[in-house]
Amino acid sequence: xxxxxxxxxxxxxxxxxxxxxxxxxxxxxxxTWLLPLYLIVSLGCYGLLMVxxxxxxxxxxxxxxxxxxxxxxxxxxxxxQRGVDVGSD
Amino acid sequence: xxxxNMQERNKYSIIxxxxxxxxxxxxxxxxxxxxxxxxxxxxxxVDDGSPDGTQDxxxxxxxxxxxxxxxxxxxxxxxxxxTAYIHGLKHASGNFVVIMDADLSHHPKYLPSFIxxxxxxxxxxVTGTRYVKGGGVxxxxxxxxxxxxxANVLAQTLLWPGVSDLTGSxxxxxxxxxxxxxxxxxxxxxxFQMEMxxxxxxxxxxxEEVPITFVDRLFGSSKLGGSExxxxxxxxxxxxxxx
Ligand SMILES: Nc1nc2c(ncn2[C@@H]2O[C@H](COP(=O)(O)OP(=O)(O)OP(=O)(O)O)[C@@H](O)[C@H]2O)c(=O)[nH]1
Ligand SMILES: [Mg+2]
Numbered sequence: 299x300x301x302x303x304x305x306x307x308x309x310x311x312x313x314x315x316x317x318x319x320x321x322x323x324x325x326x327x328x329x330t331w332l333l334p335l336y337l338i339v340s341l342g343c344y345g346l347l348m349v350x351x352x353x354x355x356x357x358x359x360x361x362x363x364x365x366x367x368x369x370x371x372x373x374x375x376x377x378x379q380r381g382v383d384v385g386s387d
Numbered sequence: 388x389x390x391x392n393m394q395e396r397n398k399y400s401i402i403x404x405x406x407x408x409x410x411x412x413x414x415x416x417x418x419x420x421x422x423x424x425x426x427x428x429x430x431x432x433v434d435d436g437s438p439d440g441t442q443d444x445x446x447x448x449x450x451x452x453x454x455x456x457x458x459x460x461x462x463x464x465x466x467x468x469x470t471a472y473i474h475g476l477k478h479a480s481g482n483f484v485v486i487m488d489a490d491l492s493h494h495p496k497y498l499p500s501f502i503x504x505x506x507x508x509x510x511x512x513v514t515g516t517r518y519v520k521g522g523g524v525x526x527x528x529x530x531x532x533x534x535x536x537x538a539n540v541l542a543q544t545l546l547w548p549g550v551s552d553l554t555g556s557x558x559x560x561x562x563x564x565x566x567x568x569x570x571x572x573x574x575x576x577x578x579f580q581m582e583m584x585x586x587x588x589x590x591x592x593x594x595e596e597v598p599i600t601f602v603d604r605l606f607g608s609s610k611l612g613g614s615e616x617x618x619x620x621x622x623x624x625x626x627x628x629x630x
Contacts, residue, residue: 301546301589302627345540352518352536359523359600366491366602373417382447384413 312337399428399502400479400562401487404471407439408489410606415487416448416457418495426502431458432489433475435465469579473569476562485559490604493557500597501559511592513559514584515599516552526603538619542581546626549588550596553581557599564592577615578622582630589630 319330374384401419405412412432419430434441445459460478462471472486485501487493493515501513517524518539527535535554542553554577560568564587574582588594 300628301630305545305627345544348540349533349536352540353532356532356536357518357520357523359525359602362494362523362600363525363602366494366605369418369494370414370491370605373414373421377413377417377451380451382413382451383409383444385410 397427397483397502397506398481399423399426399483399485399498399559400475400481401428401430401485401498402472402475402479403430403432403487403489404468404475405432405434405437405441405489406465407437407441408606409437409439409441409444411489411491411604412441413444413448415489415491415495416452419498420452422495423498427481429456429458429479429481431460431475431478433471434459434461435471436461436463467575469569469572469575476565476569479562482562483559484562484565486565487557490606492601492604494600494602497557497597497599504595504597505559508595509593510595511561511564512584512587512594514550514552514594514596515555515557516550516596517555517599517601518551519596519598521598522552522600524601524603534616538616542623545623546585546630548585550584550594552596553584555599555601556580558584568592574622574625576618578618578625581622582626585626585630 316330316333319325319333320327323330377384403412403415416430419428432445434445436442442459442461445457449457449459458478460475462474476484483502483505485498487495497515501515504510504513516522524532524535539551539553542548546553568583568587568590571586572579572582584594
């Protein structure tokens with residue numbers, strides 16, 4: 299099953315549930331009418347929250363850059379001795 | 388069969404596509420040899436006729452390390468990254484294939500952890516991830532981090548891929564699996580990496596992750612560019628309807 303079909307199925311299921319709620323009117327229908335709006339807003343909030351949290355906890359590794367510099371110096375030394383052209387600076 | 392035997396029989400073909408990476412390629416080859424000691428491997432360099440003389444450096448490296456360990460499989464002109472992998476794969480003699488960038492943002496010191504993870508779990512694909520404990524990125528500005536996070540959240544929500552880092556390209560594949568997956572991929576650039584892992588995941592292959600750190604390139608310049616975000620969104624839609 300294509301993935302878009304899965305997502306569509308999910309959406310249809312949610313819509314069916316919503317229509318069911320509307321017709322049975324277990325909760326006041328003025329509220330039920332707003333439910334899709336709540337859903338969209340909360341989905342948006344979820345997205346923004348995930349991006350925000352991800353951004354705040356973005357894993358960084360400054361020490362890796364230093365280690366890499368050392369590796370580069372070591373590699374250049376070795377390669378230069380063996381006649382590989384590794385630039386001048 | 389015990390682990391020792393397994394390791395002796397396995398051979399790893401490391402495919403490194405290059406375009407104008409004369410300095411980086413020498414450094415990365417040195418580092419690969421430094422970190423992979425007890426394994427059978429070969430490095431396949433797919434160079435697309437780099438005008439900066441990358442191939443001359445590769446020939447010098449072959450003198451140092453031997454022509455059977457470093458294979459130069461050049462192509463006459465710049466034909467793109469996706470086809471570079473396919474080209475390299477044709478010449479691979481190992482039963483496992485590693486794909487990594489030449490620009491040193493993928494450090495060869497992680498190769499042993501890829502190999503170990505594969506042996507421990509029997510996975511068909513081991514993919515490097517920057518977004519778990521022990522992983523990380525260095526050298527990105529806020530904008531780059533923001534787009535990266537946004538792209539990731541979007542893809543995770545829409546595609547449910549089952550891996551945390553979709554656009555990273557430091558990966559180890561069982562050769563037959565790579566051949567299978569790559570033949571059904573058509574995208575380019577970042578989307579290509581994403582397509583590969585999503586298709587593999589849909590096909591039900593066992594995928595494992597290992598943390599890697601990613602230091603943005605120091606030498607040479609970036610080749611992917613332009614309207615990356617638009618391409619990415621198009622790719623996302625493409626994957627939604629085709630996988
Ligand atoms: N053979 C071949 N290699 C390529 C081509 N384009 C890029 N590469 C190589 O693919 C690897 C990844 O390319 P990069 O330019 O670093 O792309 P990137 O990592 O997304 O961009 P950066 O953020 O600048 O590092 C490098 O090793 C390049 O040399 C191509 O058309 N042909
Ligand atoms: Mg790069």
